[in-house]
Structures are given as C-alpha cells and as structure tokens.
Amino acid sequence: MSELFAFKILTRVQWEQFRADGAFAGAPVDVADGYIHLSARDQVAGTLAKHFAGQDDLILAMVDLSALGASVKWEESRGGALFPHVYGDLPMAAVTTKAKIRLGEDGAHILPAGF
Template sequence: MASDVPTLAYKVLTADQMTALEAEGSFAGAPVDVADGYVHLSTADQLTETVDKHFAGQSDLHVAAVDLDALGDAVKWEESRGGALFPHLYAALPLDAVVAYGPLERGDDGKVRLPVAG
C-alpha cells in the first residue's frame, strides 16, 4: 500500500464489548462483524460518519484506536460506503493492538473525538 495509508484505525464498541475486550484480551466482533466475516474498522476521517450511520441513538459507546501495523496481513483495505476504502480485520481484535480507548465523545463541531494514548 502507499505510504499515505493510515497506521491507525478505530473500532466503535458498546460498553459491554469494551469490557469484554479488556477482560478477555481480544474481541471477535460485534454481531455485524461476525456475520460479515471480519471486524469493521474506520479511519479517523470515516469515524464520525460510521457512528452517525451505524450507531445513531445509542449511548455508552467507546472508541478504540487500533495500530494497524501490529495486525499485519490480517488487515485488508476494501471498498465499502460510496466506494471508499475501509480497513477490515480478518481476525479477532487483540487488546495489545489497541493503543488508546475511551468513551465516545464529540467536539463542538459534532465530530467524534479520537482517543489519545495516555
């Protein structure tokens, strides 16, 4: 892939899914991930639209920043919404590839704030 490919992607999780990831050390995916055969991730630029489209009206959500380099060949960039390339993880998401996470918050502009490693 080109050098302008992001090295971080983001996974939106419910509170229960975040708790499971922390407790079990990996996350096999939400029901939609399991059905599609991969864990859906979004780039920073795609994250707010993903939340607005797929998590509208839900509360107590969390965002995990994922180091794509740590996942190696399990990540495939594939066309999705509007022909845009999205990172899809063809494996369980390991906690050790999560570099930051926290509750989903929005800035004054309405965009989802990215979790920052502490």
C-alpha cells in the same frame, strides 16, 4: 493504504468483554460479515451516524494497524470508500488508546478533543 491507525467503535458491554478476554472476536455485524469493521479517522463520524445513531456510552478504540500485519485488508464499502477490515480476532495489544463517545444534548455524538 498508508494509514497507521484505524478505529473500532464498541458498546460499553463489548469493550468490557474485550478487556476481559484480551481479544475481540467481533460485534454481531462483524461475525456475520466475516471480518471486524474498522474506520479510518475521517470515516468515524459517518460510521457513528450510520450505525450508532442515538447510542450513548460508546468506546472509540484506536488500533495500531502495523500490529495486525496481513490480517488487515482495505476494502471498498460505503460509497466506494476503502475501509480497513480485520480478518481474525482483534488483540487488545493492538489498541493504543481509547476514549468515551457520548451523545450531546442535540443527539449528536461528541468525539474526543483533537479528533
């Protein structure tokens, strides 16, 4: 894949621990699967709906894939689409920016402006 950036959705608690540690070893689902799940830009809304429905106060971290080198593998997942997976810890140095994701009054996630 030629994508330069991907996204990790984290809970507020996960984000605070990530910041404190300087690296993220993964959410429980990541640890269970053996890699850190990321989403391409066009996959974020689907990931939110499938895995974070009803959850408020989330953090969307933009990850520079070039900083991760060979630890990134694009692998088939939901519906046969290729998703970026990180084999190893995700270093804070690879996060280029972050944004809050909140729930709207209708219960749908509100993505950052320009997303």
